[in-house]
Amino acid sequence: MARMRIRGARISAVVACVPPRVFDNVNDTSNFSKEDVRKVVAMAGVKRRRLVEDGVCSSDLCIAAARESLMLARWAPETVDALIMVTQTPDYFLPSASCVIQKELGLSDACAAFDVGLGCSGYPYGLWLAGMMVGHQGLNRVLVLHGDTPSKYADQADRSVSLLFGDCGSATSVEAGDSVENTDWFFAHHTDGNGYKEMIIEAGGFRDRFSGETRKHYVKMNGANVFNFTIKRIPSLVEETLLFSGEVKENIDYFIFHQSNEFIIRHLAKKLALELDKVPLTLGEFGNTGGPSIPLTITRGGLNRWDDRPLRLMLLGYGVGLSWSSALITLEAETKLKSLEFKK
DSSP: OOEEEEOSEEEEEEEEEEOSOEEEHHHHOOSSOHHHHHHHHHHHOOOEEEOOOTTOOHHHHHHHHHHHHHHHHTOOGGGOOEEEEEOSSOSOSSSOHHHHHHHHHTOOTTSEEEEEOOOTTHHHHHHHHHHHHHHHSSOOEEEEEEEEOGGGGSOTTOHHHHTTBOOEEEEEEEEEOOOOTTOOEEEEEEEOGGGGGGEEOOSSSTTSTTOSOGGGGSOEEOHHHHHHHHHHHHHHHHHHHHHHHTOOGGGOSEEEEOOSOHHHHHHHHHHTTOOGGGSOOOHHHHOBOSTTHHHHHHHHSOOOOTTOOOEEEEEEEEETTTEEEEEEEEEOTTOEEEEEEOOO
């Protein structure tokens, strides 16, 4: 079973970066009737989205977030031991986006850097890898970047996706820390490749490099099947994570869901008997930004940190792959959180 308990890791800073351009779904959409748009908005909950301009990539958003994260964590660039870039919208097929980012951030050539090609489940995976590095492998500081620009692969004529996606980049500074009671991290990861076609871009890769069918270069999603997958798998993932960690849901301060769809998230919260004030939502203002929606919600979801105590968070990523994963982590009172707008 792909489960792991990690000791000796802590988060120094989480930063999310969104584009400044705001797209109002109801007022700015011209491809569909106003009534059709209102129906989609009511179901998905996406009122506004943040969209990148031409020429801006997920790496640009992540670089901006990383610079801010390094400053907040008080890390000199040369002290970063590893850089993990989680994305499904890289600048190039090769080289890895992580190599481009390593250069732009001025990190040492002794810094390990690599990409992880995961989408909606990618943030828990990124924390898992970083936690293993600082908890078991002797590294001290790891930058986890997760960025995607899904608006670039959404066909504006496809109502099932065109009104959903926004763009975001993030940076999380993970470092070695003292093992303290109730700060252990717990992870559970699952994959069902039988559903790989449920959300897919069929062309552009090396199986169909230069398809003449333009539509194949945009994402195709079977919304009904993805919905059924989510409501089937995520409740058991939550229960599995609680059982594995020995926690009870009453002790979890917030359940941070990948911001896929408001109806789905509220359905899951009801099925799991979660208090709604423990389930923050950000997709109304930012759209479905893919996996980076989790760090975006950590920074912009209104988490109550006023009483200056650590928060216990369960992070839940799920979607394309099909892949679903969880991370049960502690957000310390000293952890810096920030959200910013991208500037060229």
